Amino acid sequence: MALFHDRNTPMIDRYRWWEVIAIYAGIFVFLFFLLAPFIEGFLVSLKPLAELFSTPYSFWPENGSFTAYVTMWERVPGFAWYVFNSFLISTVSTLIVLLLVVPAAYAFARFDFRGMGLVLGGFLAVSMFSGAVLLIPLFRLMRSLGMLNTYWAMIIPGAAFLIPSAIWLLRTYMMRIPNELNEAAWTDGASQFYTFRRVVLPIASPGIIVVAIVTFIGAYSQQFIFALTFNSKTEYMPLPIGLYAFFGKQDVVWNELMAAAFVGIAPAMVIIFFLQRYLVGGLTAGAVK
């Protein structure tokens, strides 16, 4: 199978023809499992309802059209708001997380005072408890602060659970900044805070951007339980909850629901496409150790 080989392909990476077929077949099965719901969801969004609710099942739409993408806006009147709310909640959560995490990650990366190891372990332990377990006190806390049915009820608890991996990721990044820079600034008479703001932050900004992206994606993809439990106002609902209300109805208009889902996830897809290089490194580093 000389097809994929040129003189630069190392001998060890050369496959026999049946190996190439086996690899592609395996990848096909693997990707089919991961992408089938999206393929099916997309085809459903193209099918008229009458065709959807007919047997026997047909995979390809016979009279496919994008009608559902137009009618969906009437069926889900709050749709644009849901998308806006999702973005607003994720953006504010990301800002809160960055404000807390950037200084903390720097402290963990640069200083090693007694007790800091314990605190770092404590942060890691936080990520082990989900919001679902702590829902009762959080619900009572939000109620007594008068935050139920506001954006804050979805932002404040959610942000706490995004902190641990963000600290971990940024700390790893900041540990790579050479300490000589701090020492040089120190000799020049710069204060600790000045050094942090004017020397460290600019150098760490690529790392901060990665953490911001990863945190935003986390905030965007995990909006469910707090929004389900702490908010009942339609105008504040993020996309998943807005569509969930629609999903729960007796006769689900599946083609429009799928069309709405696709319009709603389009921004996330665009982000993956442009930022996938950062994402692969960022998301995995967040989970390491």
Next chain:
Amino acid sequence: MTSSRAAWIFAWTLLAPAILYVLVIVAWPLVETFRLSFTDASLRKVTNYVGTANYEKIFNETFLGVIWRTFTWTFFSVALKMIIGTFGAVLLNAAVPGRHLFRILTMPPWIVPMAIGIFMWGWMYNGQFGMISGLLQRFGLTDGPVAFLAYGETAYWATIVTDVWIGVPMVTIYFLAAIQAIPKDLYEAAWADGASRWTRFRRITLPLMMPAVITMSMLSLIATFNSFDIIWILTQGGPSGSTTTMIIDTYHTAIGSKKYGEGAARAVVICIFLSLFCLAYFRVTRKLQNLGGKE
């Protein structure tokens, strides 16, 4: 000396906001859950301490059944994630054209809002019109339509499959990173000695990716144990409790029936299990680091 004191103050000042935030939103609720579990807290204004009454009430056969179900559900889900993740990582590591595109294509289930992916599964599991039942019928594998979410047994497996689907991309990408960190000269030496591709996989790849598999299965265990969205959206714990895990059970008690005290007692039991997993995780990662299996 003054400078080190100033550094100490500076370091803790930087840490203080994050520590405070987590104390209020996570640590305090944890303590409060424990306290509430000894009360009869509900929507009523008055709350009384009731000793261990909540615990005595919940420890019955149904609850033990829920615990057992949570463990088996978690076990099957994590095991499948690890197996499929290894399979995927090895395939994506193969030096074939298109591999960069394939790596991007694994990510959607992970990046897309979880709830939306779950809606799509909800349709696929539909008995009369869904894809899975439709294809099974077309290939003659079942006689009639299969409404996966309507029967206990199938709903149990359907929720596991969806959980695996959401978890696999991260596991795969993580394992792929672990495989790529294995020194290339090991493979070259083995290849020069005439080791087949399968031998190289069994004797080099598999043992050297083991630390990553262990770390990931611990992390995945904790995440899966906490899984809420999938079951809630697909079945809400039904039909007749066949997908009720501890998290779902707690949610029904606390938020559904507004029995905060009893719900808190159920949450405390979850916390005990999570703490044990957490301790095991720290111990295992430390051991791996001591072995030199860092990262």
